[in-house]
Amino acid sequence: MKELTSYKTSYLSHQLIATVFFKKTGLIIDITGPNDHLGGIGIGVPYIRNNGEESANYHCLSLPHHRDGELAGRIARIIAKITRFYTVVLLGIHFPELSKSQLQDIINFFEEWTADMGRQLVTDTSLNLNKPE
Numbered sequence: 002m003k004e005l006t007s008y009k010t011s012y013l014s015h016q017l018i019a020t021v022f023f024k025k026t027g028l029i030i031d032i033t034g035p036n037d038h039l040g041g042i043g044i045g046v047p048y049i050r051n052n053g054e055e056s057a058n059y060h061c062l063s064l065p066h067h068r069d070g071e072l073a074g075r076i077a078r079i080i081a082k083i084t085r086f087y088t089v090v091l092l093g094i095h096f097p098e099l100s101k102s103q104l105q106d107i108i109n110f111f112e113e114w115t116a117d118m119g120r121q122l123v124t125d126t127s128l129n130l131n132k133p134e
Contacts, residue, residue: 002106006024017035028080028084028122030080032094035096040070041063041064041093043088045077045082046059048080056082059077061075075108080115084122085120
């Protein structure tokens with residue numbers, strides 16, 4: 002497994018780091034942040050629709066007493082759709098005492114941040130990603 006790159010940002014004054022690894026036909030993305038732990042796993046599976054449009058599905062798993070799996074799955078789907086690689090996302094972050102609106106803001110933030118990551122992974126030729134056939 003080869004480390005490709007990492008992306009850093011901050012949210013609510015907490016640093017978030019996404020480290021991207023490449024393994025033959027897939028990407029593994031480890032996202033760390035406040036109270037880093039393994040809370041959920043998401044798997045993004047790219048496919049081509051009957052109309053020729055690129056898309057992706059996802060599967061997710063949250064570890065007991067965690068709710069990170071759904072977000073990990075959504076992130077994996079976004080990256081898989083953009084890059085066309087199978088994508089595994091490891092996620093476990095904790096922001097204390099969030100309201101429902103703050104939780105939705107975090108979800109929106111992560112979806113935008115990871116879509117930017119996916120686009121950068123595709124366009125950065127120095128990463129030398131070999132697209133699966």
